[in-house]
Amino acid sequence: xxxxxxxxxxxxxxxxxxxxxxxxxxxxxxxxxxxxxxxxxxxxxxxxxxxxxxxxxxxxxxxxxxxxxxxxxxxxxxxxxxxxxxxxxxxxxxxxxxxxxxxxxxxxxxxxxxxxxxxxxxxxxxxxxxxxxxxxxxxxxxxxx
Numbered sequence: 325x326x327x328x329x330x331x332x333x334x335x336x337x338x339x340x341x342x343x344x345x346x347x348x349x350x351x352x353x354x355x356x357x358x359x360x361x362x363x364x365x366x367x368x369x370x371x372x373x374x375x376x377x378x379x380x381x382x383x384x385x386x387x388x389x390x391x392x393x394x395x396x397x398x399x400x401x402x403x404x405x406x407x408x409x410x411x412x413x414x415x416x417x418x419x420x421x422x423x424x425x426x427x428x429x430x431x432x433x434x435x436x437x438x439x440x441x442x443x444x445x446x447x448x449x450x451x452x453x454x455x456x457x458x459x460x461x462x463x464x465x466x467x468x469x
Contacts, residue, residue, distance in 0.1 A: 330400040331453045337364040338402045348460040351377040351401040353385040361385035378409040394418045402457040404431035410441040422449040424457030
């Protein structure tokens with residue numbers, strides 16, 4: 325399976341968020357070419373500002389594995405993680421993070437700039453299906469305005 329395949333799965337989760345009038349961000353966590361957890365933004369639904377796609381997917385993965393660490397897992401998320409999610413990903417020791425669109429306003433790079441907020445062993449891949457991921461966000465906010 326390819327990064328594009330798994331990012332398409334994260335995009336499906338983002339579309340679920342959009343259907344529920346949530347900011348359309350989706351995430352999946354993969355181990356051994358198998359999706360072990362999924363998540364999408366549920367901030368409004370749960371009235372919880374921490375209910376980001378990445379946090380929901382991490383919680384599901386920890387529960388599924390019975391472990392608090394994910395060194396052999398990859399997170400696919402449609403938008404660059406925010407600083408809060410980056411902190412959670414740091415503590416998870418996730419092996420790899422793959423994201424689609426940049427988030428200049430709320431992404432970790434806005435604060436961390438040239439310093440990675442992730443675990444030193446975590447590798448990052450950016451820009452997978454970035455146009456499609458960015459279009460979901462743009463269309464959502466265009467409709468809101």
